[in-house]
Structure formats: structure tokens, C-alpha cells
Amino acid sequence: MSSNRQTPRHSWLSGPDRTVRAATAEALAAAGHLTTVDCHRRLRGPYTAAGSLLRAIVPEVLRTRAALVARHAIEILSVAPELKDLVDAPPQTLTSLASPTERTRYYSPLRTRRIAHGLTEFLNAWAQEAGSTAGRPQLVLFDNLHEADPTDQELITVLLRRARTEVLTIAIGTNASPDLPDGLAQALDRHARRTELPAAPAAPDTRVQNELLQAYITSDGTSDIPAEAAAYRNADPRLRCGLHRVRAVELEEDDDWSLRLGAIAYHRAHAGGRTDDECRDLLTAADYCLRMGYYDAAIELGGQGRDSFDPVAQERLYCVASGKTAQALGALGRTEEAEVIYRELRGRYTDPVVHMVSSYALSMLYTRIHPAERQDSDLAKQYVNNSIAIAKQLPDPADRAFHTVFHENGLALVELRRGNPETALRLVTEGLARLDRELEPGKQSLHRSVLLHNRAQVNVALGRLDEALEDFNGVLALDPYYPEYYCDRAALQYKRGDLEAALADYDQAATLTPPIHELYYNRADARAAAGDTDGAIGDLRYVLELEPDYLAARVNLVSLLIDEGDTELASVQLAQGLELHPGEPDLLCTRGLIAMEQDDADAALRAFDEALAADPLRSAALANRAVLHYEAGDHAAAVADLTRALEVTGDDADLLYNRGFAHQAAGSWRAAIADYRHALDLPGADRDAVECQLAECQAALAVAVAG
Template sequence: MREATAHLWITGPTRAARQAAAAALPFPDPVGVDCHRGLRGPYTGAGELMRHLVPRAHARGSLPEGGTRLAILAAAPELRALLGAAEATLTSAAPPGERTRWYGHERTRRIANGLVDHLAAHPCPLTLVFHDVHEADATDAEFLAIALRRLDPDRVRIVVCSDDDTPERPASPGAPHTPGSSLAPATAAELRRRAERRTAPEVTAPYPSEFVDTDGTGEPDEVYRRLDPAARAKLHDSRADELEASHAWSWRLGAIPYHRAHGSSPEAAHAAHERAVEYCLGMGYYTAALELNARMDELLGPDAPWAARYRQLRQRGLCLALLDRPAEAEAAYYDVLSRTTDPKVHTTVSYALSVLFTRLYDAPRKDHVRALAHINTAIAFIDMLPDAEDRAFHTAFMHNGKALVTMHLGDLAEALRLVDTALAAVEDGLPPGRHQLHKSVLHHNRAQLLARLGRGAEALAEYDAVVAQDPHHPEYRFDRAVLHHQQGRFAQALADYAEVERISPPFAELHYNRGDLYSAAGGGDAAAEFARALELEPARADARIALAELWLDEDRAAEAAALAREGLELAPDDPLLHCVHGTALLALGTADTALDSLGRALALAPTAEAYATRASAHLALGHHEEALRDLTAALALCPEDPDLLHNRGYVHESAGQWAKALDDYTRALELPGADREALEQRRAECRERIEAPGSGDLS
């Protein structure tokens, strides 16, 4: 029997030892990349891998397209020469001072899944070796976790090299893999022993100090230690100049800021860090932006001009908020407010505090009234702004923020009025070409509110306008597809979903929604869509439940039960997963074990469906009283459901309670959606039983 192939994790005390161990592995033509974030920042490893593989694909006449292409460009911007630039959106093209929309932190998961799609489609087996993973940026760590989970090691074997000597195994089969979780400890120890017997490969450095040549990713060598500070700075200046002249743009996110910080010009160091922070913020690489921002704090020093200090503090608060760390963001924002009486700063920061309390905090800390207080403070400062255009923009921006709070407070009509006020401010107070991004955001928000208010035709007109204005922004088309689906325009919804798939790296919600549409309208493979959603995001319970229910309809109960069990390993307290698991066990004829799952579902969240399913399990076991109790509880939750009355009537009938069965069947017939033919047949049977001599009605 052939031994199962596995991904590997090599650990060792030094980089040289780990490199030697990787070189000793019996795999042909491995592709090795360095993941140390000090080199190229976000996607240092994944980007280098794409720069290696994509030219090979080009030589084969096969280049990635659609969302995969966009993911590759995000990780390796230098490949624009081969793939062409990503299509501009109003977000990506907005001037720095007009950027008012930021990507959600889920964007990097989409990029990672797109990169993994490219690897999975590679025409021949690959061995990929990732060095210095313990120093990787969050983007590379996320990419590797997804790659280890999704990629078949028989096709793409991953070797992770790090200094971590205590690998942990993943909590469950569906969870993102800890790097190298397939590597047995004995194998790891052997690889370490083998590595320690080998010597590191020789490196020829063009600089007197190898430490400078490796961009500070190792330990300072003796040459570097002996140099005086001015000579060291000169080496760093020279290396930064060389990297800036390189065609490899991504050095600007790692090595160049590092060398400028250790070079002779504080101004150049600050500028390099600020450019890198702005880029990472714009791309959604918030962990890297925060780390670079912290270094910029050190570069500025205590006597920095307020304008530079404010930019650094504002960026810090924004990074923390976008990383879903609202408590730290709140502290950062109050720090800013404590330093100045500038009304523009107080307007902007009060808005940011409002967003924390209305959107970002979890339920215990969420406070829409406090959010309203902060946004009102922001609005109160607007009239103090000296510039008329500034006042117009902030009027629009802050009223849009107040609309968000008002919507969360439940007043949709007032939220719509506030968005209309914001739109009037930008139309009347700003030149036509200014703040096009924020105008599109306002129209998008207006479309969402109109849809929620049931004004579908107006909402669709807004979506049409905003899609025409920003055709390559996937969120607008996605939301329009949802509206098309809700209003029964399935062909139009499918067309929008297809375009979203072309202009966005892959994400699970698209496939879940398309599967839901196919389930409702037919014409496609709903199961394949739900399965794709789970491939991208195994923790997505709604896709797992939908797929399991499809399999139950197809008499694939064993597979449905296994799917639900996998989901429960990820979310052991999900009542719907327990319910579908119980339903599958019942379909397999194991009513007694089904009762356990259904009981757990009801303990977590009583629903009519779970009660009704448990009633079926009780009935299969001959527990008539328990089945009747559950169906009565289900009817208390859904008193107008004719099927529940039909089912309870059947249980009464099975127990010989003909009169009670007849009463339930009769009541069910009075409700819309009842199965009239079946109910009339059951009623006739009950009457015959009641009228028969010695009927023995147990009612």
C-alpha cells in the first residue's frame, strides 16, 4: 500500500540548517522562495512564487484570467508586464486625498484563494519550499494556511521552513492547517539532524557586508559590526538606491524602507515609509501598514511637525479599525483628539469614533446612541471649517455617516433623507470632477436603503447608475445581482454574478448566492456552487447546510451526515448544523442517534424545523406522546403551517386518536399552501374509523 503524500514542515535552529534539510529532500526541481517580510513586505513569498511560475505559464501560452489574474497582480505587481494592469476602479484610482473607501480585511483571503486556484491548476506536479515562514507577513501566512488546506500534496507539495520547533496540529479537518501539520515529529527530528550535518550554501555579496546584501534579514556580520555609523549608513543608502532602480517594485514595501531608515537621510526614510504605508492601506494589507506606521512613529521623533504626526496617528487608528481591533482604535483616536483643537481633526476623528460604536464593536460594546453622539459632534464642527469646498465634502461625508447610525437605529426613511442631504451637498458644493469615489458610495448607499424600503424599481435604477459609473467594482454588481434575484430576474442576476467572478478574486458568498439562485430557479449545478463555497471557506455553515439538504433530497444521506459532522467540528454549537445532522441520521434509519443531534439543536435554538424532525424520529421509534409534544411545540412557533398540522394529525392517527387527527387535518385545510388532496384522503380515512362499530378511538 502506497504511503500517503503529505505537506512538510522543516524546523531548525538556523536558516542554513533549514535550507540544507530542504535541499536533502528527494523531490525533483523544487521551487524555493523566501517569505521574510523584510524583503518585500506583503506577499513576499507568494509574490516571488508567482514571479517564478507565471512567466512559465506565459511560455506555455497559458496565462491566468479573471479573478485569478487579479489575485496574482495584487501579490506580484511587477507581473503587469505580462498580465496587463488590473482594471481601474474609482477606489483604486482615487487621489490620496479623496480615498474614502477601504477594503474589508476579507480581501486578502480572496487574493490567497485566487493564488491557490492558480497553483491547483498547474499542469504538472510541483514542490514548493517556503523559507523563513516565522518572519512572514500576515498575507503570506494566510496564503500558506489556505494552500495547505486546499492543495493536494500529490499535485502541489508544500514544504514550510521555520524556526518554530513545536508544531501544533489543526483543531479539525476543515480548519486552516497549521503549516506542516502532516509532518511526523520523528521525520522532523531526522531532518534536523541531517540539516546540522550540512553546511550553508555560499553567498557572494556585492557589498562588504553580507548583512546589507541580504537586506537585514539575518544577523549582522563582523564586517558590519566593525563599520562606523557613517559607513554603515552609506552602505544602506547604496543598497536602497540599487533597489529603487530595480524593475521589482515590491522592494518598496520592505527592503527599501528598511535601508532608508538605516541610511543617512531621515527625510528619505520618512518618505519611503509613508509611501509604503499608503500603498498597503490602499491594497488592504493592514498588518503590514500598521508595522510600517509604528516604524514611522520612531522616525518622526517627539518634535515632529503636527501635520506629519497627525497623518501617522490617523493612519494608525485606521489600521487598527480595519484590522477589527476597535478598542485599540478608540484609544488611538482619543489620543489624537487630546493633542489638538483643530475643528477639521475633531470632525474626522469624531466620525471615526461613531463608526466604531455603530459598526465595528461586537454586541456588548456596540452603542448606536453613543455613535449618534459622536457623529453629531462631527457635524457640529463643520461650520468652523474655513474652506467652502471642504465644508461641502464634510457635510456629505458626515451626513452619510449619520445615515449609517440612523439605519442601525431602525429609521430607514430618515437614513435615506440623510443620504439625499449628503448627495445634495456634493452636487451643489463640489466641482464636477471631485470626489467621484464618494459620490458613487453615496449612490450605492441610497440603492441599499431603497431596496430595504421595498422601493425596488428605484433601487435598481441607482444600482444601474453606479455600475455604469464604476463598472469594475465587484460590490456594486454583486448587490445588484442580489436585488435581481429577490425580484425574480434570475437571468440578470446570473449575468451579474458571472461578471463579479471575472472582476474579483474568488469569494465564497458569490458561489453560495449562485447556488441559492440555482436551487430556486434551476438551470445550473447548485451543489457544485455550494461545494465551491466550502472549498473557499470551510467554516461557512450556510453553504454546508444547503449542500447537505441537496444531498438528502438525492438520497445521499451518508454523505450529508459526514458533511454536517465536519461542520460541527468547526462550529460545535451551530443549531442548524445539529438539525441537518439529525435529519441525515434519521434518513439513515438511526432514529435513536438522530434524537441526540436534534436534542442538541433544540437546546441551542428551538425551531419549528428541529421540533418537527425530532417528532419524526420519535415516531420512527414508536414514541407517539413525545412526537405529539414536539409537533405541538413546533405549532406554537409556526401556528399557520399546514404541514405541521398535517404531520400532527398523522401522529394522532398512528396512535389511534382518530378524532384529534380529523381535527388537525380539518384545521390544516383552512390554511394556504395545504396539500388538499392528501388531507381530504386522510380525513376520509379518519371518518371511516370513527364511524366504524367498535372503532376504539383512543382520543
């Protein structure tokens, strides 16, 4: 198999000294334009590098391509909130508008990957425009990548693959032995040429210790100069603390929000005991990262609070920091660590609210967040019942109403997972009615919309599609800019057979969010069903541009290309898929289909044999191999494969028709008649074709009996 690997166009500059890395990047950019950004997360936390790059280029892009900025406003403002005075905010959702006390829904951890894809497309467009103006390509050096927040590392993983190298090339700067996530390391290996650089030549450093110490502090702890780091380590602790405090105050005067997520938090953590205001600032920063879906940073900032707040004297602060840390851990799948924190809080405190919140959190861990093998619906119900019991005792009537409904919504999820959808529907419906009855209009709007959305999903599970549609319409009236609601309503409309409405919802969702590959995958299905094969192929190709290893999209794309007769492009896509998923039976099966289209029966048979060796229950391979056996005159083998396929799939009108046809060709009239009659009892049968073959078999059987 030939590889689709190309010669790397990006550069990986690996060495201990950033001055050498910078000089090397300057040499690489001799014929182009260089932009350098420091990735070190101590500077600005999440998206330190991306935010720095956007703050440098967006003002100019606004002057030349305002529509491009508007199209990517979600990504830009998520990454560089300091640009809010320049960039018009996109339409807001109830999630983004909710106050901290009313925030009951948090982003998927996949949100940052979607932002990475949207930023990549923005940067490609910027580089093309800048290159056409300046007549030269753009080179961006992302230095200190080994010290970057996972958000920047994820972005650069995507950029290395998707940057249009004719206009935008990437240089990566790391130390000599970087500890990088697997995905980033693989992207560097595949898309970048590594150059190992020496240390800078030693030169006398005439600075005194205090100057070296101040330089380290001013670097916000990012200096890689050994003398500066040594001066910091060897300094009097009280002097260090004082310098950290002074630097924090200096940075606060800049009033750049992202500094509070990086450098300011770093200096406050090393400046000695925090004041009450500084404690609240830390929790505000942790909450911001939690609300934005920057979960690694939320864990780091929340962990600072757990380390620095006294669990006795600062009980509330410690509990809040612990809760945010545990919630972020759960979002990233680090569920055992999250559970340890919740159990610690339950063991340490008697506050009813602490027990209410932790009981609910433990219930969610055991009903949907823990790995499947650790989920326990009985335990989940016990925990959520405990949280409901406490909520019902809260003294304030509005708090009591809201928290009871909130936790009963959790119980509804538990009941749905336990196979009790009617109970779940009742709980959600009663919750909506109670909020309407006991809370002022406009209060807890986000949770009202969540309840309505949940009821729509339960109605879908119950097959009550009209009621579900009414609920989806209602939730979109409350929250008209939340893209997932359009996707969910589109899926419902598809199920109801209204393809036009489904496509309209998918189209609307696509305007409200950075790229979501599942959206385009599902729209491709709807387009194919509506007869728009070209549109479906376009969507699937875009899905694979976003996520090349998305197997289902690859299989569907190859199948559509085969149906369209484009076996050449289908073969290219298939080869790429098999390189990513060697031995994958679905792809081997499509290789057999291509060979059948090319009238190469031997190659097709080999492909189906390989697919069935990998998965003996692959019904499509069995059905298509049966066709080859039939065409080769081996009717018994065809019947055997179709029989096995029916054992796998259950009753299927097309498979029964084909097996009847094979029986008929072998002269097994009674067996053929039985299959044709059975097929006629099933939905989806081609009745005219089946009845025609049935009549032929009945006539042939009559002749055979008479003879």
C-alpha cells in the same frame, strides 16, 4: 468516527540554519523541480514570498497559458505589481482608480484570503502544466516563514490544504521554535511532516568585522549567521546608519515598488533622520498597504512614522501616520488600540480637520466597528454630529460640500442602526443632490457611487424593492466592475423572485474577483430555487473547498444530497462536518435525516435526540422526531414535539398540518380541526391537502357527536 486526515504530503523543515534547510529541500526535490523563495517580510513586505514566486514563473506561464494569467490578473498584480508591464491589468473599479484624496472606501480584511485562494488555484494550474512538460512534480520551498508578513502566512495556510499534491508540494522552512499564527500552526500540524534539522557544522569564518557587518546590511537584516548579526550589533552606530543609507539608495535604483514596502523602509528606519522626501515615501508606502488591504503592513509602516516623526515639528506627518495606523488597526478588529490613537490626536492638537476626521472615525467605531458590547449609538451620533459641524465650517466650497455630505453619510448609517431608515434615506438622497449641484461632474465619483449604493441598501431595508433596483442599476452604471454590487443586486433580484436575473448577476460577479465563498454560497441558494440542484451542489462543494468549516454550506450540501438520494456522499460530507464541528445540532439533525432515508428509525431517533440535547430549540429536529414518533404510533409524543416546534418558530402552515394529522390519527377531532383551520389562514399552506383532511375530521366529529 473515522477521521478524514490523510498522510501529510508536504514538508516542514525546522532548524536554525537556512543553509541546512535549503540542502534538505534539494534532497527532497531529487526527483522533481525545486523553486526556493525567502518569506522574510523585511525584503518586500506583504507577499514577499508570493511576489518572488510569481516574478519567477509568470513570464513563462504567459508564453504557454496566457488565458490562465488573464484569469488571475487581479491576484498576480496585487501580489507582484512589478509585473504590470507584462500582465494586462484587469478592469478597474472606482475604488482602485480613486486618487488618495478621493478614496472613501477600503477593502475588507477578507480580501487577502480571497487572493490566497485565487493564487492557490493559479499555482495548481501552473504546477500541472509545468509537471506535464517536465515530467516531474514541482516543489516550492517557502523559507523563513516565521518571519513572513501575515499575507504570506495566510497564503501558505491555504496552500498547505489546497495544493494538488500530485503536481505541487510545499516545503516550509522555519527556525527551531517558530512563533506562528494558530491557523498556520494547525495547517502545518495537519498537512506537513516536520523534520527537525541540526545547525550547520561550525566552520572557521575568516571575514573581518567590516565584511561581516556589510554582509548583514546586504541581507537587508535577514541574515541568520550569528557572526554577521553580532558584527551589526557591535558596530559603531554612525557607521551602521551610513551603511543603511547607502543600501537604501542602491535598492531605490532597482525601481521595484515592493522593495519600498520592505527593505527600503527597513533601511530608512535605521539610517537616522529621514528627509522630507523620505518621510513622504514612507507615508506613500503605508497608504498603498492601506488601500490594498494589507493592514498589518500598514500598521507597521504607519507605526514607523509615529515613532520617527516629531509630533510638534512634523505635526501633519505625525497626524497622517497616526490616522493610517488607527484605520488599519480598526480594520483588523484592534479597535481599542485605534481609539487610543484617535483620542491622543484629539488631546494633542486643536486643528479642526484633525477633530473632524477623528470624530468621524470614533463615530464609526461606536456604531459598527467596536465589538457589539462596546457599540453605543448615542455616543456615535454625538461624534458624527461634531464632525458634521466642523465640515460645515470648511472655507473651500467644494471641500465644504464634499466633507459635509461624507459625514452626513456616516450619520445616515448611525440613524439606520438606531432604527430610523427614513432619516437615513433622506440624508443620503440630499447628499447625492448636493454633490450633483455643487461639485463638477466627475469629481468624487467613488463617493457618489457609495451614496447611491447606500441608498439602495436603505430602500431594501424599507421594502422598496423597485426603488432599490433602480439605485443598484445606477451604481453599476457608474462602477460596472465592482463585484460586490452585482452580489447585492443579485440578492435583491432573488428577493424579488427574478431568479434568472439573480443568477446572471452572481455569474458576472464571479468573473470580476478572486474567489469569494459567500458569492458561491448565495448562488447555490439561487440555483437550488431555480431547480438546478446539480449546480447548487457544485457551488456548495466549491464553498467547502474554499472554507471547509463553513457550517451553513455543509448543512445545505448534505440536505441537497439527501434530497437527491445520494446518501453515501451525504454521509461523507456529514462525517467531515462533524469532525470540524463535533456536536453541532444542525449536522446531528441531518444525520437523522440520512438515517430516515435509510429506513433506520432507531439511528434517526438517536440523532434527533442528540441534536435536541445540544439545542432543545432546534425546530427541525423536533419536527422530524415527531415524524418518527408518528410512524411508531406514539401520537402524543408527535403532538408534543410539534407543539414545541411551533412555540419556537411561530405559526407555520406545514407544522400545523402535521400536528393536525397527528391529532387526527389519535382521534382528537376538535384539535385537528383547529390546526387545519389555522393552517388555512397562513401563506404557503397546501390548501387541497389541508381541506381534504379538514373535511374528513369534520365528518368524523359529526359521526362521533351523533353517536
